[in-house]
Amino acid sequence: FTEEQRAEAWNETANIVKTYSDELVDRWNKEIDNLLIYAGLFSAIQAAFNVELYKRLTPDPDPDPVLVALQTISAQLSGFAMNRAFVNSTQPSFVLGAAKTPVVPLWVVVLNSLWFSSLISSLAAASIGIMVKQWLTEYKSGVSGTTRQTARLRQLRLNSLQRWRVKEIVSFLPVLLQIASGLFFAGLLILLWNLNRTVAIIGTIFVGVLATFSLSTIILPSVAAHCSYLSPPSRVL
Numbered sequence: 001f002t003e004e005q006r007a008e009a010w011n012e013t014a015n016i017v018k019t020y021s022d023e024l025v026d027r028w029n030k031e032i033d034n035l036l037i038y039a040g041l042f043s044a045i046q047a048a049f050n051v052e053l054y055k056r057l058t059p060d061p062d063p064d065p066v067l068v069a070l071q072t073i074s075a076q077l078s079g080f081a082m083n084r085a086f087v088n089s090t091q092p093s094f095v096l097g098a099a100k101t102p103v104v105p106l107w108v109v110v111l112n113s114l115w116f117s118s119l120i121s122s123l124a125a126a127s128i129g130i131m132v133k134q135w136l137t138e139y140k141s142g143v144s145g146t147t148r149q150t151a152r153l154r155q156l157r158l159n160s161l162q163r164w165r166v167k168e169i170v171s172f173l174p175v176l177l178q179i180a181s182g183l184f185f186a187g188l189l190i191l192l193w194n195l196n197r198t199v200a201i202i203g204t205i206f207v208g209v210l211a212t213f214s215l216s217t218i219i220l221p222s223v224a225a226h227c228s229y230l231s232p233p234s235r236v237l
Contacts, residue, residue: 010148010151011146013151014145014146014147014148014150014151014154015146017151017154017155017158018146018150018151018154020158021143021154021157021158024158024161025136025139025140028132028136028170029133029136031170031173032129032132032133032170032173035125035126035129035173035174035177036126036129036130038177039122039123039125039126039129039177040126042122042177042180042181042184043119043122043123043126046115046118046119046122046180046184047119049115049184049188050112050115050116050119053108053111053112053115053191054112054116056104056105056108056112057104057108057109057112107190107194110187110190111187111190111191112187114183114184114186114187114190115183115184115187117183118179118180118181118183118184118187119180121176121177121179121180121183122176122177122180124176125173125176125177125180128169128172128173128176129173132166132169132170132173135166139157139161143157171232171235172232174231174232175232175233178214178233182211185207185210185211188203188207189203189204189207192204217229217231217234218231218233218234219234220234221234221235222234
């Protein structure tokens with residue numbers, strides 16, 4: 001090969017590597033941007049529910065013994081029975097006993113566990129997504145042009161992306177958000193079943209339809225050839 005042919009071959013190779021690298025990084029950035037939008041909206045909604053329900057984990061404090069004593073004395077004074085021989089109160093006397101700690105219902109504990117796990121999962125997905133975007137920014141920094149040295153550096157960084165499983169990390173982000181959504185819906189059904197049976201039945205039907213559709217799209221690619229429902233969870237199967 002002549003020097004001109006070698007230079008042309010290197011230039012063509014550099015263009016191929018650059019095109020593949022830019023398309024890969026742009027695709028990951030767009031996917032992460034969409035996930036960050038969803039994670040932000042979901043976390044805001046989830047936090048609104050958590051703010052109202054976490055209070056159920058703390059039982060109401062015991063009433064002030066002094067206030068209880070005064071109320072009992074007032075009831076005794078208003079309940080005196082007058083007789084010729086004696087004056088008697090029809091109300092029992094006040095006895096200060098040991099304070100009883102109210103018990104938190106089990107469904108409240110389970111509900112808060114699910115919802116806080118969901119919130120943590122969505123925030124974790126957002127945090128990891130931001131870190132990946134920072135990695136991709138550093139990946140593209142200092143690499144421009146189609147020279148031989150640039151092509152080698154770009155290929156080296158591509159190999160590093162594969163070696164350090166960046167693709168798998170990006171693919172795990174939507175799975176983490178799906179887990180967060182599943183935990184949220186599970187907690188929501190627990191709340192509805194403890195509030196109103198009719199609303200709970202309707203909510204369960206809709207959540208069941210969504211869960212059936214989601215599971216079907218995950219399982220079908222592994223059992224049906226050329227199925228278009230490919231996603232990171234289906235690739236695991």
